[in-house]
Amino acid sequence: MEFRCIDDCAQCCIEREYYPSKKFGKIGVLILPEEKERIEKLAKIKGIEIKILPRIGISEDVNIPPTKILAYQLMGSEKNGNTCPFLDAESGEKSPHGGFPCKIYKERPLACMAYPVIESEPITLDTKCKYCKEYGNADQNIQSEIESLLKIKEKMITVAPVVWRFATGIGEEEDQDILESGWILEDNKFQ
Template sequence: MYKQFRCVDGCSDCCKYRQYFPSVKYGKTGVLLLPHEKSKIEEIAQRNKLEIKILPRVGIGRNMMGSGPEEILMYQIMGRETQGDICPFLDTDSDLKAPNGGYRCTIYEERPLACRAYPVNESTNNRKPVLDTRCQFCTANLDIPEKGSLTRELTALKSIKRHVRIDRNTPVWRYATHIGEERDSEKFLPEGWLIQDI
């Protein structure tokens, strides 16, 4: 049966938990930010006297030394916990809650495109978008939501894609964050850029 996408009651998982990507050695990723969103997010954090950490995420081309990209295509807001979880803009302290009863995003109206696109990972030409299986709603309803119930998310994803164009012959770099669970720390690469295929 068709089901409208809506956040599961009390859930804030996508604002709390960060993943290793593309593998544990690269460390945990943060919330994806496009270059034009970075200064806006920094300005909001400053306005709210909030300390945040933004690292690069993906770049293309080679710089003069060949030691990093020529152009950075994506940044990321790192979680505020030392193991990389909990978005710094998630309000876990006050009694105010999001409409689903989960923790509240303090910058909801100005949140990054990646947050607006979630839980859509990919849009295909057929009717069903590809959803993130870590989302609580998606785990329970993987085959159910249709494009019509995810219009806002698909529009945000389209906007991200418009900004991130990678030519097949251009070297692609990914930034290793060296952030994650203490038990995994021996597997982490040193923080910095690595060239790779994505």
């Protein structure tokens, strides 16, 4: 079956989740270091305010904060972290897959290009995706998504002994008392 967005769906561009737990806050769209400047430039050209925070960092010692950032994250435009600032839900246009369009679709981050593929071996689709919930699978036209995911995974390979995750401090109002902000030592590398 061929992957296609459910008409007018933009759930993947709107809803953000807490990861790996609530204390870390909601995560944003993964942005590789080599994508960060380009995304910032696109936002400036389009007059869109964005917030990019670190996501994964590495260091050689647990007593030294990250000396290199492996990934950043583009946060949502709402106070609770939801809704990608590049989502265009008002123009009435459709994306190539049939959902609401992205203002930077042709230049979107690799993480967006990979979606709804969240694992490549075996191929796993995000169960939160409305299409995946409704149809269960897709075996056609997801090659570019798989290739994008593999590029991201390649960039996440590290021999550094210490991996850090950035807690965003962003989430729902009722969760503010448990949200942390700043670098937190990862228990396990890239769970």
